[in-house]
Amino acid sequence: MNxxxxxxxxxxxxxxxxxxxxxxxxxTTDKKDLVSLEQEADIAxxxxxxxxxxxxxxxxxxxxxxxxxxxxxxxxxxxxxxYEYDIYVLKSDQVNAxxxxxxxxxxxxxxxxxxxxxxxxxxxxxxxxxxxxxxxVIKNLVKEIGLNSLILIISGGDPLVMQEITKMVVSSGxxxxxxxxxxxxxxxxxxxxxxxxxxxxxxFLKLKQKNREIPDGLQWISSHPALTERIQFVSENAGDSxxxxxxxxxxxxxxxxxx
Amino acid sequence: xxxxxYNPIPQPNEIDIREKEDAMGAYLMMFAALGAGLPLPxxxxxxxxxxxxxxxxxxxxxxxHSLQSLLSQLPTSILNAVAVFWGARIxxxxxxxxxxxxxxxxxxxxxxxxxxxFSIIGAVKARKGQMYYFLFFGRVSYQSVFKKKDIxxxxxxxxxxxx
Numbered sequence: 001m002n003x004x005x006x007x008x009x010x011x012x013x014x015x016x017x018x019x020x021x022x023x024x025x026x027x028t029t030d031k032k033d034l035v036s037l038e039q040e041a042d043i044a045x046x047x048x049x050x051x052x053x054x055x056x057x058x059x060x061x062x063x064x065x066x067x068x069x070x071x072x073x074x075x076x077x078x079x080x081x082x083y084e085y086d087i088y089v090l091k092s093d094q095v096n097a098x099x100x101x102x103x104x105x106x107x108x109x110x111x112x113x114x115x116x117x118x119x120x121x122x123x124x125x126x127x128x129x130x131x132x133x134x135x136x137v138i139k140n141l142v143k144e145i146g147l148n149s150l151i152l153i154i155s156g157g158d159p160l161v162m163q164e165i166t167k168m169v170v171s172s173g174x175x176x177x178x179x180x181x182x183x184x185x186x187x188x189x190x191x192x193x194x195x196x197x198x199x200x201x202x203x204f205l206k207l208k209q210k211n212r213e214i215p216d217g218l219q220w221i222s223s224h225p226a227l228t229e230r231i232q233f234v235s236e237n238a239g240d241s242x243x244x245x246x247x248x249x250x251x252x253x254x255x256x257x258x259x
Numbered sequence: 260x261x262x263x264x265y266n267p268i269p270q271p272n273e274i275d276i277r278e279k280e281d282a283m284g285a286y287l288m289m290f291a292a293l294g295a296g297l298p299l300p301x302x303x304x305x306x307x308x309x310x311x312x313x314x315x316x317x318x319x320x321x322x323x324h325s326l327q328s329l330l331s332q333l334p335t336s337i338l339n340a341v342a343v344f345w346g347a348r349i350x351x352x353x354x355x356x357x358x359x360x361x362x363x364x365x366x367x368x369x370x371x372x373x374x375x376x377f378s379i380i381g382a383v384k385a386r387k388g389q390m391y392y393f394l395f396f397g398r399v400s401y402q403s404v405f406k407k408k409d410i411x412x413x414x415x416x417x418x419x420x421x422x
Contacts, residue, residue: 003398004395004398004399004402007394007395007398008395010394010395011334011394011395015334015366015370018365018366018369019362019363019365019366020362021362022361022362022363022365022366023358023359023361023362023363024362143356175356176354
């Protein structure tokens with residue numbers, strides 16, 4: 001009987017050792033370099049064409065000055081700036097913003113409509129910039145469809161597959177850990193750029209409230225997991241209060257100009 | 260635990276071909292069930308239990324190999340079931356694909372590989388009419404199958420009432 005216990009103990013210990021060592025020496029490769037920036041630029045071309053087919057965009061001349069002011073401010077808080085960022089405003093009632101490829105960010109007019117200040121939009125954009133800096137979209141696609149398929153698509157640009165990818169990207173289906181990471185980075189960016197990170201909390205809370213009134217068209221927020229959890233996380237990690245350096249923009253004027 | 264408590268082990272020349280095939284079948288059946296049971300690894304466990312109960316009355320040799328096959332696939336089936344359950348949570352409920360899970364998948368892979376290799380060896384040996392003892396499971400199966408069950412059990416001893 002003792003021999004049985006000894007053998008069983010041995011098997012259990014070996015199994016735990018295998019588990020622990022494979023966890024410790026994890027085969028995780030940093031997917032950062034799996035798709036090069038050049039390849040990403042190629043996929044961005046296909047993607048943008050698809051997006052502009054599907055949505056009307058607001059004239060860039062109208063939005064660029066405003067977006068550049070916000071972007072410049074945020075870039076002061078970013079430790080790395082991997083792309084030359086472009087922010088496009090798309091005409092739609094959807095309360096949605098998403099990160100695409102190669103530093104292309106898209107914001108819907110519906111979302112801008114919900115913001116009360118430039119700082120609030122900056123908070124949303126900080127979150128999207130964090131997704132971009134961490135290459136979450138590419139990582140997500142590699143996870144969903146595999147690296148080989150992704151490379152094939154990049155080289156082939158099959159319109160049907162691109163359509164599916166577009167849907168995936170627009171609905172910003174990131175997992176919890178990616179959202180958490182993006183929130184963490186957003187808090188850092190905002191603090192460093194002298195914007196109160198609780199602007200993000202403020203926006204979340206407002207949408208949570210709105211969510212009850214208009215359940216449709218809130219894809220951005222509903223697709224982001226566990227909103228209450230995220231509100232709590234951001235507000236707890238926002239740090240000490242800081243004297244916000246307001247962004248010098250006439251926000252109401254800008255919102256009016258979009259209509 | 261003296262040797263007298265155990266039934267004698269059958270030698271290859273004492274075992275007929277039918278028994279050898281049944282014993283081999285205990286291992287081979289698992290491969291068929293393993294494929295069918297992949298989405299729900301408990302299925303092959305059910306198949307193994309059924310096979311064991313069908314064959315347990317045939318002979319000690321067949322019963323030993325059936326029990327060894329059944330017991331040895333228990334840990335692998337449990338590991339597989341946990342992997343499926345854990346994986347489903349990641350796929351459907353958006354849980355994180357962590358390094359701990361990756362490490363676990365390696366463990367599951369290695370456990371399945373070891374189980375399959377030993378089962379093949381077990382099947383070949385059983386077909387030749389040989390006993391083959393897996394680590395731990397071999398001894399447990401031997402003790403369970405070959406131990407004489409009827410020693411002293413028929414002796415009735417009258418006891419005084421409990422006071």
